[in-house]
Structures are given as structure tokens and as C-alpha cells.
Amino acid sequence: MKYSFEKGFLWGAATSATQIEGAAFEGGKGKNIWDHWYEIEPNRFYNQVGPTKASNFYVTYKEDIQRMKEIGFNSYRTSISWSRLIPDGNGAVNEEAVAFYQSLIDELINQNIEPIIGLYHFDMPFAMQEIGGWESREVVEAYSRFARICFELFGDRVKKWATHNEPIVPVEGGYLYQFHYPCVVDMKRAVQVAYNTMISSAMAIREFRKVKVENGQIGIVINLTPSYPRDAQNQDDVKAANIADLLFNRSFLDPSIKGTYPEELISLIKENNLLPVTNPEDYTLMKENTVDFLGVNYYSPRRIKAKEAAVDPSKPIMPESFFDNYDMPGKKMNIYRGWEIYEKALYDIAINLRDNYGNIPWYVSENGMGVQDEERFLDENGIVQDDYRIEFISEHLKWLHKGISEGSNCFGYHLWTFMDNWSWLNAYKNRYGFYRVDLNNHFERTIKKSGLWFKQVAESNELV
Ligand code: BGP
Numbered sequence: 301m302k303y304s305f306e307k308g309f310l311w312g313a314a315t316s317a318t319q320i321e322g323a324a325f326e327g328g329k330g331k332n333i334w335d336h337w338y339e340i341e342p343n344r345f346y347n348q349v350g351p352t353k354a355s356n357f358y359v360t361y362k363e364d365i366q367r368m369k370e371i372g373f374n375s376y377r378t379s380i381s382w383s384r385l386i387p388d389g390n391g392a393v394n395e396e397a398v399a400f401y402q403s404l405i406d407e408l409i410n411q412n413i414e415p416i417i418g419l420y421h422f423d424m425p426f427a428m429q430e431i432g433g434w435e436s437r438e439v440v441e442a443y444s445r446f447a448r449i450c451f452e453l454f455g456d457r458v459k460k461w462a463t464h465n466e467p468i469v470p471v472e473g474g475y476l477y478q479f480h481y482p483c484v485v486d487m488k489r490a491v492q493v494a495y496n497t498m499i500s501s502a503m504a505i506r507e508f509r510k511v512k513v514e515n516g517q518i519g520i521v522i523n524l525t526p527s528y529p530r531d532a533q534n535q536d537d538v539k540a541a542n543i544a545d546l547l548f549n550r551s552f553l554d555p556s557i558k559g560t561y562p563e564e565l566i567s568l569i570k571e572n573n574l575l576p577v578t579n580p581e582d583y584t585l586m587k588e589n590t591v592d593f594l595g596v597n598y599y600s601p602r603r604i605k606a607k608e609a610a611v612d613p614s615k616p617i618m619p620e621s622f623f624d625n626y627d628m629p630g631k632k633m634n635i636y637r638g639w640e641i642y643e644k645a646l647y648d649i650a651i652n653l654r655d656n657y658g659n660i661p662w663y664v665s666e667n668g669m670g671v672q673d674e675e676r677f678l679d680e681n682g683i684v685q686d687d688y689r690i691e692f693i694s695e696h697l698k699w700l701h702k703g704i705s706e707g708s709n710c711f712g713y714h715l716w717t718f719m720d721n722w723s724w725l726n727a728y729k730n731r732y733g734f735y736r737v738d739l740n741n742h743f744e745r746t747i748k749k750s751g752l753w754f755k756q757v758a759e760s761n762e763l764v
Pocket of ligand 1 (some may be wrong): 316319465466468469523655666670716723726730
């Protein structure tokens with residue numbers, strides 16, 4: 301069976317500035333939270349490899365864009381590093397960074413690859429973190445200024461923008477589960493960060509519309525984790541799954557697309573004394589500045605059951621105070637990364653967006669399969685034989701195709717990621733790319749089997 305996609309469907313991959321550029325202390329870049337964290341606690345990072353060792357894209361971007369072209373990309377998603385463009389977050393613009401991003405964008409456009417540019421991908425300038433990061437309104441204002449500067453500088457060429465990438469992740473990592481800086485555990489602060497992030501997104505959208513980027517569209521990238529109850533007939537399980545959905549998905553989806561928070565979520569936050577500090581004008585700001593389109597990062601679903609043990613009131617409140625995670629027997633696993641694979645969730649997302657979010661235009665901004673020790677799949681010619689990745693992408697594309705054929709408004713698919721890259725605390729442990737990056741040989745790139753396969757899909761617009 302053939303699965304054909306519409307003419308103009310976007311085929312590409314996603315990356316982020318901090319994960320590929322390298323040159324962490326070059327070109328006038330300021331320090332961000334990752335540079336700082338690595339300086340003070342290198343042992344937290346897998347093999348003690350920090351952001352200074354990202355894949356050197358700052359130097360090799362022209363050849364890398366050529367590589368994208370070679371495997372059929374017609375779009376490419378990355379981000380602008382806030383601390384490269386404005387080293388202290390809120391002061392002077394770094395002209396070397398302007399020249400770099402301008403050249404990168406021009407190169408993409410010259411190769412007929414549409415740039416999709418994100419403004420925030422986990423990389424808070426350290427000077428901004430020192431005054432409170434996303435907990436501070438001053439930082440929210442500084443981000444809004446940064447957004448405006450980006451639209452003014454690059455809006456003549458970049459037509460698709462995203463305010464944030466996975467806004468729940470800095471909340472989870474930085475304020476609940478300790479895998480992002482500042483690494484604290486405090487649900488009230490987490491809620492404030494989540495709220496301020498949404499305010500900053502609405503402010504950036506307001507700036508975008510003021511700047512009047514011609515034919516431009518602005519969106520946000522949200523990682524959706526559809527929440528499935530252990531037993532769909534059990535009301536307690538269903539209720540628990542609904543809470544997980546409210547906390548992890550709808551807390552960003554609803555304000556971004558509908559301009560309001562779900563009533564149920566507000567009640568839950570209120571009942572648990574977690575309400576954030578707000579400004580009187582926030583309601584209108586959010587209502588009036590919703591996104592034009594959505595990026596969906598999808599990796600894994602959530603399996604949820606009702607809480608089995610009573611919550612200990614002496615322990616700090618956490619999302620898991622409201623539900624238990626459920627280890628579903630027989631689930632399909634990516635054994636190399638430890639994540640569940642459930643391809644149908646992409647179809648469920650497509651239908652949810654069609655039916656409950658006004659059939660908003662959307663694209664898969666990330667989907668991918670991380671593999672630990674991928675070297676073991678190298679063949680005698682030095683090519684990674686990643687058939688598992690080909691199968692992963694194919695199966696997701698089939699479900700996506702079904703969603704589109706039933707009317708969901710999806711316009712593209714981006715793999716995470718173009719070439720193996722540095723990933724936060726995991727550094728290079730899990731490999732995701734279409735191109736292998738050899739850390740022992742000057743970051744040399746070699747195409748994987750999946751890259752060759754993807755070229756055919758992208759160029760024919762068809763999965764066979
Ligand atoms: C997403 C992020 C990416 C990337 C990816 C893979 O959450 O947007 O930045 O890191 O996940 O995850 P990991 O590298 O942790 O395996």
C-alpha cells in the first residue's frame with residue numbers, strides 16, 4: 301500500500317541551537333544556564349560532556365545544509381540562541397550572531413529549505429536566570445524584547461516561527477524532577493514558571509503582529525503525551541488520566557490555541573493553593589494572542605491509573621499526588637532508550653486537534669527514536685544499519701496519514717533529529733540522527749541507512 305502526502309508537505313528534521321552549534325564561548329556568545337551548570341557540576345553530564353562539545357554546526361553549517369538537501373529536506377527546524385544574539389539577555393545585540401543567523405537562514409533559503417525558527421529551546425541566558433528566570437516578569441519582558449528583535453532582524457526571510465519548544469520541560473526539569481537548572485522541587489514555583497512561559501508566548505505573538513512580518517505565521521511547539529487510563533471503564537482511572545492530561549498537555553495547549561485555561565485545571569490549582577501571581581491585563585493578553593499553527597513533538601504516551609496509596613500530607617505536592625503512572629504489560633518498547641512506542645497516539649493527537657482545537661494547522665515538529673550505543677549497528681562500510689528507525693518513522697507516518705485522510709490539518713513531519721547531537725544531561729548517549737556524528741573523528745558526519753531511506757520518502761512525497 302502507498303501512502304501519499306499532499307504536494308508541499310514539509311519533510312525535514314528538528315534541532316536546537318544549544319544542541320548543535322558548539323562555539324559555546326565563541327562569536328561573542330554569552331553564557332546560558334547549560335554553560336553555567338556544566339562549569340559548576342560537570343559530573344551531572346553524561347561522560348562529563350557539556351554544551352561546548354555540541355556538533356560544531358556553527359562552523360560547518362554550510363556543508364550541513366548541503367547534507368540536508370542531499371536527503372530531500374524541504375524544511376528545517378532550529379532555534380536562535382538567546383544568549384548568542386543578546387549575550388546578557390536584555391542588553392546589546394551581538395553583531396557576530398546576527399551575521400551567523402542571517403547567513404544560516406540565507407543558505408537554507410538558497411537551497412529551497414524552509415527555515416522554521418524557534419525562540420526558546422531550554423536555553424535561558426545565565427544573567428536572566430540570576431534575576432529569576434521564568435519566575436520573573438522582568439525576564440518575561442526581556443524575552444519579549446528578544447522576540448521582537450528576532451522578528452525585525454529575520455522576519456523578512458523567516459515566515460514560520462515558534463515562541464517556545466516544549467514549555468512543560470523546563471517546568472518539569474527545573475522545578476519538579478531535577479534535570480534542568482535551577483534544579484529545585486517546588487510545585488508552586490513550577491506553576492508560576494508554566495504560567496509566565498505562557499504569558500511570554502502571548503507577548504511574543506503580540507510583538508510579532510506589531511512587527512507585521514509579511515506572510516508570517518507564529519506558533520508554539522508543544523510535546524504532547526496523550527494520557528490513556530489503565531481501564532477505560534474505571535471512572536477513577538479515567539479521572540486520573542484526565543488530570544495528567546490537564547497538567548501536562550492542556551496547561552499549554554489551551555492557552556496557546558484557545559487563549560484560556562481549562563476551568564477544571566484552574567479549580568485543581570486553586571484547591572491545592574498553587575495559584576500563580578498574575579497581572580490584571582494577562583487575561584486579555586492571552587485571549588488576543590493565540591497561535592496561528594502548532595508544532596507537536598510526540599515521543600511516548602502516558603499510561604495512568606488512579607492513585608493506589610493515600611498521599612502523605614507531609615510530602616511536597618507533586619503532579620503524582622493526583623495519579624499513578626501505570627506500567628502497562630506488553631507495551632511496545634524502544635529498548636535502546638527505555639521509552640514506550642505507541643504509534644497510534646499520533647492519530648489520536650491528529651483527531652483531538654481536529655475536533656477540539658478548531659482543526660488548527662499543525663505539523664510534527666519532533667518524533668524520533670533514541671538509541672544508546674548505536675555504534676553496534678555499524679556495518680563493514682561504516683554505515684549505521686538503523687532499520688529500527690526506518691520502521692519507527694514508517695509506522696508513525698502511517699497513523700499520521702490516516703489522521704490527515706480523516707481531515708486533520710497536518711502539513712509536515714520533522715524527525716528528531718538531522719544529525720546526532722548533544723542532548724542536555726545525556727550528552728551523546730542516545731543517538732537520533734539521519735547522520736551519524738563521530739566524536740572521535742572531528743565530528744565527521746556519515747549518512748545512516750535511515751537517511752538514504754528518508755530521501756526517497758521526502759522526494760516522492762510518498763511512503764511505500
Ligand atoms: C525533546 C527536546 C529535544 C531533544 C529530544 C530528545 O524533548 O525538544 O531537545 O533532546 O527531546 O530527547 P533526549 O535527548 O533527552 O533523549
